[in-house]
Amino acid sequence: MIKAVIFDLDGTLFLGKTAIPGAAKKLEELRSKGIKMIFLTNAATRSRENLLEKILSMGLSAQKDEVYCSSYFLAKYISEFHKGKTVYIVGEQGINDELGEHGIRVVDEKADIVTVGLDRGFTYEKLANALKQLQNGAILLSSNKDTTYPTEHGVMPGAGSIVAAVEAASGKEAISLGKPNTYALEQIILDHGLEIDEVIMVGDRLDTDITFAKKCGIKSVLLLTGVSKKEDIKEIKPDYIFDSIAEFNLP
Numbered sequence: 325m326i327k328a329v330i331f332d333l334d335g336t337l338f339l340g341k342t343a344i345p346g347a348a349k350k351l352e353e354l355r356s357k358g359i360k361m362i363f364l365t366n367a368a369t370r371s372r373e374n375l376l377e378k379i380l381s382m383g384l385s386a387q388k389d390e391v392y393c394s395s396y397f398l399a400k401y402i403s404e405f406h407k408g409k410t411v412y413i414v415g416e417q418g419i420n421d422e423l424g425e426h427g428i429r430v431v432d433e434k435a436d437i438v439t440v441g442l443d444r445g446f447t448y449e450k451l452a453n454a455l456k457q458l459q460n461g462a463i464l465l466s467s468n469k470d471t472t473y474p475t476e477h478g479v480m481p482g483a484g485s486i487v488a489a490v491e492a493a494s495g496k497e498a499i500s501l502g503k504p505n506t507y508a509l510e511q512i513i514l515d516h517g518l519e520i521d522e523v524i525m526v527g528d529r530l531d532t533d534i535t536f537a538k539k540c541g542i543k544s545v546l547l548l549t550g551v552s553k554k555e556d557i558k559e560i561k562p563d564y565i566f567d568s569i570a571e572f573n574l575p
């Protein structure tokens with residue numbers, strides 16, 4: 325019996341700054357049936373607090389404890405497994421804010437950890453500094469490895485494209501905390517007192533959302549409003565497919 329639905333955001337509930345038609349109504353309908361909503365994005369450009377504001381601004385209902393982003397998991401993971409370590413950030417405000425909230429010190433030099441997320445101000449200088457820290461022994465973490473993300477203006481380069489540059493320069497492989505890493509699900513079920521078989525994942529990407537569900541051992545739903553199309557479905561198969569959130573129904 326499904327008690328909670330984990331929704332991806334970009335390409336699933338909204339595109340850029342626009343909610344996908346029917347999204348708000350669907351969330352209300354599910355809530356009225358007593359289903360718990362969880363919002364889980366690989367985006368790291370915002371903190372949980374800031375992401376909540378974005379969700380609310382699009383007329384979708386949410387509370388902070390329902391909202392999860394990879395910037396949060398990055399900070400949570402560092403405070404859990406690398407307590408007291410310093411971090412050099414290639415990324416945007418979301419990672420800064422979450423590291424700050426978790427009391428993690430951010431530095432430009434002598435970093436123990438380099439974290440990489442989507443950085444729309446990415447420069448050769450940042451790449452060179454990340455390389456320097458990594459050559460001096462820093463470990464490499466990333467928020468997510470989505471190579472692209474969908475917007476209302478089409479597909480844009482994602483964090484994964486920047487992570488790839490840092491990996492290529494350094495020869496190190498980043499541990500990524502976003503989907504498909506199962507770390508997110510472990511946190512979510514703990515926070516909300518859920519069992520694994522009570523949760524279903526709804527998303528628009530085979531390589532993150534659907535792969536994440538498979539790795540976690542939960543059922544998955546692919547919506548065709550984002551990155552992955554029907555013809556992309558090969559080895560990674562979702563359990564259910566709907567054209568959009570408006571058509572989605574619980575199995």
Ligand SMILES: [Mg+2]
Binds near residue numbers: 335528
């Ligand atoms: Mg998505």
